[in-house]
Amino acid sequence: MPITANNPNRKTWIKTPTNTDFPIQNIPFGVFLTRDDVITIGTRIGDTAIDLGALHQLGYFDEIPLTDDIFLQDSLNDFISDGKKTWRLVRNRIAEIFDTENDTLKTNKEHCKIVLFTLDEIEMQLPVTVGDYTDFYSSIEHATNVGTMFRDPDNALLPNWLHIPVGYHGRSSSIIPSGIPVHRPQGQKLINGTDKPIFGPSRLVDFELEMAFITTDANHLGEPIPIDEAEDYIFGLVLFNDWSARDIQKWEYVPLGPFLAKNFASSISPWIVTLDALEPYRVAGPKPLKEQLPYLQYKGDKSFDINLEVAIQPEKAKETIVSKSNFKHMYWNMSQQLAHHTINGCPVNSGDMMGSGTISGPTPDSYGSMLELSWRGEKPVPLKDGGSRKFIEDNDTVIMRGHCEKGGVRIGFGEVSTKLLPVFKK
Amino acid sequence: MPITANNPNRKTWIKTPTNTDFPIQNIPFGVFLTRDDVITIGTRIGDTAIDLGALHQLGYFDEIPLTDDIFLQDSLNDFISDGKKTWRLVRNRIAEIFDTENDTLKTNKEHCKIVLFTLDEIEMQLPVTVGDYTDFYSSIEHATNVGTMFRDPDNALLPNWLHIPVGYHGRSSSIIPSGIPVHRPQGQKLINGTDKPIFGPSRLVDFELEMAFITTDANHLGEPIPIDEAEDYIFGLVLFNDWSARDIQKWEYVPLGPFLAKNFASSISPWIVTLDALEPYRVAGPKPLKEQLPYLQYKGDKSFDINLEVAIQPEKAKETIVSKSNFKHMYWNMSQQLAHHTINGCPVNSGDMMGSGTISGPTPDSYGSMLELSWRGEKPVPLKDGGSRKFIEDNDTVIMRGHCEKGGVRIGFGEVSTKLLPVFKK
Structure with missing residues (x-):
């Protein structure tokens, strides 16, 4: 399966500082506490944190076989257990959602309000429960x-x-x-x-x-x-x-x-x-x-x-x-x-x-x-x-x-x- | 709090082989799979395994502050987190339940059927999820x-x-x-x-x-x-x-x-x-x-x-x-x-x-x-x-x-x- 998320020409509708570590080609995974004191799995583009738990509840990952609560967890362990194919599908899909060419989420003010956070609204946690x-x-x-x-x-x-x-x-x-x-x-x-x-x-x-x-x-x-x-x-x-x-x-x-x-x-x-x-x-x-x-x-x-x-x-x-x-x-x-x-x-x-x-x-x-x-x-x-x-x-x-x-x-x-x-x- | 479970004179109504490692004074803790393929926390007296999850559901631990599912787990970690006072209360109570002087469970055939297992009906598991x-x-x-x-x-x-x-x-x-x-x-x-x-x-x-x-x-x-x-x-x-x-x-x-x-x-x-x-x-x-x-x-x-x-x-x-x-x-x-x-x-x-x-x-x-x-x-x-x-x-x-x-x-x-x-x- 191609890693379309890595397309170097892709641009995002999220405002990103020049020279950021987190362009749309990165799409890392982490766990954070939101302004509402909810713990969720998320990603980051530029200086915007994205609540993947909320995004999944809103149906944005419906075409990927994922359990309902896979991102509503305090660690990435279960998502990581899903394996490389799933990680790739999810990263590719996130790249699509935030691509400048795609205005589904971009134009949905209500969804954006639920899903997007500034960095000072979140508190990063340990991303995994480390077994060994x-x-x-x-x-x-x-x-x-x-x-x-x-x-x-x-x-x-x-x-x-x-x-x-x-x-x-x-x-x-x-x-x-x-x-x-x-x-x-x-x-x-x-x-x-x-x-x-x-x-x-x-x-x-x-x-x-x-x-x-x-x-x-x-x-x-x-x-x-x-x-x-x-x-x-x-x-x-x-x-x-x-x-x-x-x-x-x-x-x-x-x-x-x-x-x-x-x-x-x-x-x-x-x-x-x-x-x-x-x-x-x-x-x-x-x-x-x-x-x-x-x-x-x-x-x-x-x-x-x-x-x-x-x-x-x-x-x-x-x-x-x-x-x-x-x-x-x-x-x-x-x-x-x-x-x-x-x-x-x-x-x-x-x-x-x-x-x-x-x-x-x-x-x-x-x-x-x-x-x-x-x-x-x-x-x-x-x-x-x-x-x-x-x-x-x-x-x-x-x-x-x-x-x-x-x-x-x-x-x-x-x-x-x-x-x-x-x-x-x- | 005295460890009444250790009373050397106590006898149990459970049949126990002479020289067993598990007299009523022991009351160890483990995790097992039952004949019904249910995983539970249990203890053992003689060659009888005791389903503590079932015993708790039947109300035998009602006087001890325990969460409902504390024994219905695949590891002892949460019970161990409850601390020494709780471990002691539970061991003391188990000793009471199986004391020859106490016939509440002993005479309740239906409860005994749910709670007691022979060793060949169970499969012992790792008792804890080992962090470090x-x-x-x-x-x-x-x-x-x-x-x-x-x-x-x-x-x-x-x-x-x-x-x-x-x-x-x-x-x-x-x-x-x-x-x-x-x-x-x-x-x-x-x-x-x-x-x-x-x-x-x-x-x-x-x-x-x-x-x-x-x-x-x-x-x-x-x-x-x-x-x-x-x-x-x-x-x-x-x-x-x-x-x-x-x-x-x-x-x-x-x-x-x-x-x-x-x-x-x-x-x-x-x-x-x-x-x-x-x-x-x-x-x-x-x-x-x-x-x-x-x-x-x-x-x-x-x-x-x-x-x-x-x-x-x-x-x-x-x-x-x-x-x-x-x-x-x-x-x-x-x-x-x-x-x-x-x-x-x-x-x-x-x-x-x-x-x-x-x-x-x-x-x-x-x-x-x-x-x-x-x-x-x-x-x-x-x-x-x-x-x-x-x-x-x-x-x-x-x-x-x-x-x-x-x-x-x-x-x-x-x-x-x-x-x-x-x-x-x-």
């Missing part, structure tokens, strides 16, 4: 930087790294949407040269610039997903800030991996941009440096050219962009990640989230964490207001943005913006 | 054995182990109830002396004898749970078999921990035995070998004396008990685990599951995994039928059982029994 969250470690630049700093510059990559899309399980319960502030975590830390840990606030709170993809129900217990089918089970992507406390991490992570250093919060952008919308931005991935096992070998372009940036905004000051990276730098792509995750028969469900791992680029201004940007704190990162940062300070806001651009069409993710509050006090 | 699953590593004997085998016998415990109840995140989607078979997983393995991994079936499939506790909604993002409140948020426990593929684990687990080696399956016993029911079996835990940070220090007895055993049953042969251990061996108790898990503000929700880690005892016949019992395969474990096992073979069934016993009352968990099938073929 997995974080990969798929940027070779990030893995090399970390290995250089903490192990051996001559053997920065561990022996398994070029063979396995290394990943580990994270915590679903602390995944939060953009806008929800996070408290500086407390925990155990070992001061260098001592052998007894102390307790207190983390002094090395960091962001990790990541993207995460969201899956549909993919397989049953025991069944692997072949790599050439993996993309059929990917609904879309969000920006992902994998908050990290480096001092807690260093003391706790051997031998079972990071735990409290990560599970205090992970922030995501609230609009899921579909894999279909990203179709025009496919690019070839990096050439494998070592031969990969057959279950990880793929055909065609499985990487995506998505520009990413991170800004730090101290309280009452202007933001400084501290990193510019790109999703295409990932050594292991999403198809490889999903094929690997299921090769042992691990079941993947609707609403599961899989993070890329920190997306560092090849140059020092493209590193995806303060750990790398400030090189363990040795090179403080200058800010516009005159200060500098080794790590994130109380009341700083960290903002991540991402967009693709080609042939005059820009598809973006909006942003994930999160303020770091001081330690929680009862 | 965490696995700890809290047995000092297990951690010492693993450290001795794979690192250094003189420094078997890692430096953080006596300070931190080490834990990591596991996969919720592959948690399955007793009775569901598991396929031998495939994956990458590195043959000793080579530097290129090969792909194939795991040759070292193992069980891990664990218990897991299930929580209620405990805290909000940012808020730690104080250790002396931790038990208020623990609903109950199950037996937990944390299936492991040792060859896959060895190649993948540095630096981010086990992933595909574990997430192909974890099996649980289907009846959740409440923490209330275990109250009479509290015992003091092991003395700390090093001083613990204040947030991990507790008062009173927080360990529980639960006898555990593991049996291997080859196809068409008798089972052999290969290990006898006890939950009281855990160096870190559940209160410490939950206080640690949330000290950074990580939110814990209803239905979350936390595994103890392999529960090995001090003697070689009390080790909780084949890795330890066969000492990496060096000492095959003899079976009754004449064979022996280094690890688990295709078509073997692994059975774990657990019970407490004191003053003539036995409270048990039933069993978790899982057959290992050959590699999945499409």
Whole structure:
């Protein structure tokens, strides 16, 4: 089925700012609370939010086989379970409804009043109930930087790294949407040269610039997903800030991996941009440096050219962009990640989230964490207001943005913006 | 509120086999499919399953504030969200209904027909929808054995182990109830002396004898749970078999921990035995070998004396008990685990599951995994039928059982029994 929603020449009757992340070619999915305190599934064109629950009740999706309440839910999980064919039908239909050539809704003032919202009339929620969250470690630049700093510059990559899309399980319960502030975590830390840990606030709170993809129900217990089918089970992507406390991490992570250093919060952008919308931005991935096992070998372009940036905004000051990276730098792509995750028969469900791992680029201004940007704190990162940062300070806001651009069409993710509050006090 | 359900002198009008795990003092909670293909929440006395959904509809819980459909659900999550006071009221009331002194239900043949089932009329389901699953590593004997085998016998415990109840995140989607078979997983393995991994079936499939506790909604993002409140948020426990593929684990687990080696399956016993029911079996835990940070220090007895055993049953042969251990061996108790898990503000929700880690005892016949019992395969474990096992073979069934016993009352968990099938073929 053609993705007519992606037609680059289509224009919409909704007023859209120039250079918006959300032209009519995007049509992302999210969940929001409306001015009437109703929770609904919606989409966005320009700065207009669209209530898909209301649109469906008014009959605008009558030709698509959908249950009546599919959009009147507090998560996208059931819609995602409907599968790729349905997602495509719905996106194509939304593009039609808002096309300049179509004045059915446009001229129905009453319907418009029910269906359309300005952004300040809504409150974005978590778009899915995350069943399981997995974080990969798929940027070779990030893995090399970390290995250089903490192990051996001559053997920065561990022996398994070029063979396995290394990943580990994270915590679903602390995944939060953009806008929800996070408290500086407390925990155990070992001061260098001592052998007894102390307790207190983390002094090395960091962001990790990541993207995460969201899956549909993919397989049953025991069944692997072949790599050439993996993309059929990917609904879309969000920006992902994998908050990290480096001092807690260093003391706790051997031998079972990071735990409290990560599970205090992970922030995501609230609009899921579909894999279909990203179709025009496919690019070839990096050439494998070592031969990969057959279950990880793929055909065609499985990487995506998505520009990413991170800004730090101290309280009452202007933001400084501290990193510019790109999703295409990932050594292991999403198809490889999903094929690997299921090769042992691990079941993947609707609403599961899989993070890329920190997306560092090849140059020092493209590193995806303060750990790398400030090189363990040795090179403080200058800010516009005159200060500098080794790590994130109380009341700083960290903002991540991402967009693709080609042939005059820009598809973006909006942003994930999160303020770091001081330690929680009862 | 007193836990009258625990009265050791109470007798029931339900016929119960001698030495049952489920006397009227137990009253565990589970979810089952009835002979009429209805899913309901229930309990069990002796070999009789009791439909709590039907019992509630018939008015037997009218004096307890419960929503009408609280037991007519496919998981216990909402009931668990109701909190400890409600769990206690319901258990106390169930004890009353089935007390020999009470003939209201007993003499109502019609009600009995609706409410009571024999075990072969029902099919046990997963008792909760697991949001997040965490696995700890809290047995000092297990951690010492693993450290001795794979690192250094003189420094078997890692430096953080006596300070931190080490834990990591596991996969919720592959948690399955007793009775569901598991396929031998495939994956990458590195043959000793080579530097290129090969792909194939795991040759070292193992069980891990664990218990897991299930929580209620405990805290909000940012808020730690104080250790002396931790038990208020623990609903109950199950037996937990944390299936492991040792060859896959060895190649993948540095630096981010086990992933595909574990997430192909974890099996649980289907009846959740409440923490209330275990109250009479509290015992003091092991003395700390090093001083613990204040947030991990507790008062009173927080360990529980639960006898555990593991049996291997080859196809068409008798089972052999290969290990006898006890939950009281855990160096870190559940209160410490939950206080640690949330000290950074990580939110814990209803239905979350936390595994103890392999529960090995001090003697070689009390080790909780084949890795330890066969000492990496060096000492095959003899079976009754004449064979022996280094690890688990295709078509073997692994059975774990657990019970407490004191003053003539036995409270048990039933069993978790899982057959290992050959590699999945499409």
